[in-house]
Amino acid sequence: MSFRTYFAIAFFATGLALPAAAQEPVIVQPFAGSELARPQYAVDFDVLGYFTALDGDVAETAEIEGQLRSGLYSWPEGKAPIEIERSFETALDAAGFDILVDTGLPEFSDEQSAIKSLQETNRIGQRGFSIAGQQVTVFPGHYISAKRTEAGQTTVFTLTISSNRRIYMTEEVTSAGMEEGTVDVSAKALTAEIEEAGKAILYGVQFDTGSAVIRPSSAASLEAIAEVLMQRNGRFYVVGHTDDTGGFELNMALSANRAVAIVSALVRDYGIGAGRLQAGGVGPLAPLASNENEAGRQLNRRVELVEMLAE
Numbered sequence: 442m443s444f445r446t447y448f449a450i451a452f453f454a455t456g457l458a459l460p461a462a463a464q465e466p467v468i469v470q471p472f473a474g475s476e477l478a479r480p481q482y483a484v485d486f487d488v489l490g491y492f493t494a495l496d497g498d499v500a501e502t503a504e505i506e507g508q509l510r511s512g513l514y515s516w517p518e519g520k521a522p523i524e525i526e527r528s529f530e531t532a533l534d535a536a537g538f539d540i541l542v543d544t545g546l547p548e549f550s551d552e553q554s555a556i557k558s559l560q561e562t563n564r565i566g567q568r569g570f571s572i573a574g575q576q577v578t579v580f581p582g583h584y585i586s587a588k589r590t591e592a593g594q595t596t597v598f599t600l601t602i603s604s605n606r607r608i609y610m611t612e613e614v615t616s617a618g619m620e621e622g623t624v625d626v627s628a629k630a631l632t633a634e635i636e637e638a639g640k641a642i643l644y645g646v647q648f649d650t651g652s653a654v655i656r657p658s659s660a661a662s663l664e665a666i667a668e669v670l671m672q673r674n675g676r677f678y679v680v681g682h683t684d685d686t687g688g689f690e691l692n693m694a695l696s697a698n699r700a701v702a703i704v705s706a707l708v709r710d711y712g713i714g715a716g717r718l719q720a721g722g723v724g725p726l727a728p729l730a731s732n733e734n735e736a737g738r739q740l741n742r743r744v745e746l747v748e749m750l751a752e
Contacts, residue, residue: 467510467613469532469598472525474517478577478608482511482568488735489614490562491586491599492542492555500555504686505597506650507616513570513577515608522602525609526583529600538587538598546581546604556581556601562734565610572608579603579610616650628668631746635669640747646703651687653698655706663703666746667711670718678747679704681722684738689724697722703744719749 471477487509494501516525526543533540546553560566560578570577582604588597599612634641645662648655655663670677681696700720707713730737 467611468536468596468615469529469538469611469613471512471514471611472516472520472528472609474520475514475609478513478515478570478572482509482570484509487614488738489597489599489612490559491597491612492559492584493586495542495544495552495555495584497551500551502559502686505595505614505616507614509612509614511565511568511610511612513568513572513579513608513610515572515606518607522583525602526585526600529585533585533587533598536589537591538589538596540585540587542584542586545583548604552584553581553604556584560601563612570610577606577608579608580605628665628672631665631669632672635673635746635748640745641669643703643744643746646744648699648702651695653695653702655702663706663711666703667707667713669746670707670711670713675751676717676719676749678745678749679718679720680745680747681720681724682727682741682743682745683722683724684741685725685728685732686738692724693722695722696724699744 485508486506488504488506489509490502490504492500493503530540530543544552546556560581565578566576579601580603581601583600583602585600586597587599588595590596595616597612597614600609601612602609631641631643643662643666645665646655646659679700681698681700683692683696685692687695697720700722704715704718704720707718708715725732725741728737728741729743730740732738732741
């Protein structure tokens with residue numbers, strides 16, 4: 442079942458229901474009677490950082506890529522934050538989510554600072570949330586993150602309840618690939634890169650998130666790479682790179698497996714001699730940009746075709 446065909450799950454027994462304002466489809470609905478501060482922030486592809494552990498000095502994060510739906514809401518007068526919190530906990534459990542983090546954020550605590558930092562990483566200031574014409578962000582007082590996998594898709598939901606206003610923010614991402622065919626390469630461009638730098642970056646080869654499965658949209662790029670190899674003599678390294686999120690050992694294995702996948706596709710589908718290619722992965726060890734922001738991490742997630750010295 443795709444994200445667009447998810448039906449809206451409303452938990453009236455727990456006080457959660459769809460507000461009157463127009464709403465993009467989401468799995469977890471706002472608290473009944475909540476008012477949307479402005480039209481919901483909705484994009485087809487983004488990256489959301491979320492906490493998988495948050496307790497004092499321990500702050501562990503992960504990322505999910507996919508369709509992001511985020512809203513800023515004011516809850517009804519006469520309701521306490523604890524009721525908002527408990528209602529979402531009940532709804533998440535009923536919808537099959539595993540709650541990863543569910544914690545209050547004491548003033549000036551390490552946990553509160555960590556949430557603020559993550560908000561900056563997630564660029565919530567660019568979502569345009571406003572009340573009475575003034576831009577608003579959520580000063581965190583309570584945070585929940587939850588995750589579920591259903592029908593082959595992973596969904597992450599986060600709730601941030603304000604500590605100083607009667608507002609809360611929800612974020613929901615269901616895993617999805619970027620629009621297919623938006624990046625392509627040509628044999629001419631790859632050849633020019635190799636002749637100038639001794640290597641070419643293969644951004645046109647796309648993988649499923651966190652895996653070494655090549656997306657079907659990569660076919661044109663693989664064909665261009667094969668054309669270059671058929672036009673040039675010699676041997677090449679195929680080198681996988683990752684960003685620095687997710688753990689060192691995992692990234693080393695992922696980068697190596699992606700390089701192997703490209704070599705296998707070139708040999709199997711395009712007739713390139715196996716002896717001409719050697720796969721390897723260096724994980725996060727050779728970044729092109731800072732891993733502190735998504736733009737840099739995206740540049741660092743790549744595979745390179747590197748020319749070997751003639752023997």
